[in-house]
Amino acid sequence: MTTGTTQVTKAAGARAAETGQLAVDVRGLRKRYGPVTAVDGIDLAVPHGEVFGILGPNGAGKSTTVEILQGHRTRDGGEVSVLGADPATAGRDWRARVGIVWQDESAPAELTVRETVSHFARYYPHPRSPADVLDLVGLQEKADSRIKALSGGQRRRLDVALGIIGDPNLLLLDEPTTGFDPAARRQFWDVIRALADEGTTVVLTTHYLQEAEALADRIAVIARGRVVAEGEPAALRREYGGEAVVEWTEPDGGPRDLRTTTPTRTVAELMSRFDGEIPGLRISRPSLEDVYLRLTGQEDGPKSEEDER
Numbered sequence: 001m002t003t004g005t006t007q008v009t010k011a012a013g014a015r016a017a018e019t020g021q022l023a024v025d026v027r028g029l030r031k032r033y034g035p036v037t038a039v040d041g042i043d044l045a046v047p048h049g050e051v052f053g054i055l056g057p058n059g060a061g062k063s064t065t066v067e068i069l070q071g072h073r074t075r076d077g078g079e080v081s082v083l084g085a086d087p088a089t090a091g092r093d094w095r096a097r098v099g100i101v102w103q104d105e106s107a108p109a110e111l112t113v114r115e116t117v118s119h120f121a122r123y124y125p126h127p128r129s130p131a132d133v134l135d136l137v138g139l140q141e142k143a144d145s146r147i148k149a150l151s152g153g154q155r156r157r158l159d160v161a162l163g164i165i166g167d168p169n170l171l172l173l174d175e176p177t178t179g180f181d182p183a184a185r186r187q188f189w190d191v192i193r194a195l196a197d198e199g200t201t202v203v204l205t206t207h208y209l210q211e212a213e214a215l216a217d218r219i220a221v222i223a224r225g226r227v228v229a230e231g232e233p234a235a236l237r238r239e240y241g242g243e244a245v246v247e248w249t250e251p252d253g254g255p256r257d258l259r260t261t262t263p264t265r266t267v268a269e270l271m272s273r274f275d276g277e278i279p280g281l282r283i284s285r286p287s288l289e290d291v292y293l294r295l296t297g298q299e300d301g302p303k304s305e306e307d308e309r
């Protein structure tokens with residue numbers, strides 16, 4: 001359910017989209033910490049209404065990038081426009097339109113969930129209704145629970161509730177599900193999808209490939225402070241996936257495999273050679289995980305949900 005205010009601000013987002021203005025427009029972003037180059041010339045273009053994933057291994061420069069978008073970190077170079085303003089100098093009105101999900105929001109443990117959300121709503125000129133927000137994040141049944149009694153996953157959903165109570169046009173999330181168990185992670189994804197369905201632009205960082213693939217319309221893969229690939233998950237797989245592998249078993253029992261960009265032709269040739277079923281036929285394509293590992297040059301691979309069980 002959306003409030004009247006939500007419709008008005010989302011309509012403003014749609015108008016910006018019509019005029020071709022991007023929600024996030026970053027060009028040549030650079031940031032150093034002493035001798036360490038954390039961000040080394042990043043470009044990002046996120047249209048209104050998109051869920052955009054910044055994916056990369058530890059230390060790639062994701063948090064630094066998002067903190068600059070939030071206006072919480074200075075940059076050394078490049079141009080940054082977020083909802084049409086430079087975060088380094090944007091004022092209060094801009095802050096009210098950008099939702100930030102803090103980790104470990106310092107909400108008073110003795111307050112109830114409803115009291116906390118209602119309290120934070122007062123900071124914003126056009127807040128959403130606290131009841132709608134609790135509904136959206138799936139905390140309506142916990143509305144009268146004290147914060148100290150929430151589970152970790154519920155606590156994180158409260159953090160999201162506080163990030164969206166001001167009815168932002170853009171939500172910026174830095175590694176929102178780190179430390180979640182698989183069930184909590186899936187519930188959290190549902191919350192993000194619900195926001196996206198309402199038209200909220202979402203930029204989130206993650207080092208979980210599966211999370212980026214599940215949520216993002218487009219992904220920027222970053223490594224060592226640079227964007228190494230960008231596009232829709234399926235397009236990335238197509239573009240960087242390379243060849244398919246066709247495997248089969250010869251009549252003498254010998255296993256065979258062939259790397260090819262035309263697996264259909266290979267199978268057609270095999271069909272003309274074999275009478276009936278081709279023994280042991282298997283066609284595999286590189287997964288997005290294979291692509292990600294190659295792009296980021298990781299030896300030990302990205303984290304998966306399984307690692308955290």
Ligand SMILES: Nc1ncnc2c1ncn2[C@@H]1O[C@H](COP(=O)(O)OP(=O)(O)OP(=O)(O)O)[C@@H](O)[C@H]1O
Pocket residue numbers: 033036037038056057058059060061062063064065207
């Ligand atoms: N305040 C800081 N002072 C000095 N170096 C920093 C600081 N913050 C980050 N760095 C360094 O900058 C690089 C990028 O860090 P950043 O936190 O942006 O990466 P990240 O992709 O978010 O990593 P993670 O997934 O581990 O959070 C790393 O080498 C990191 O050690």
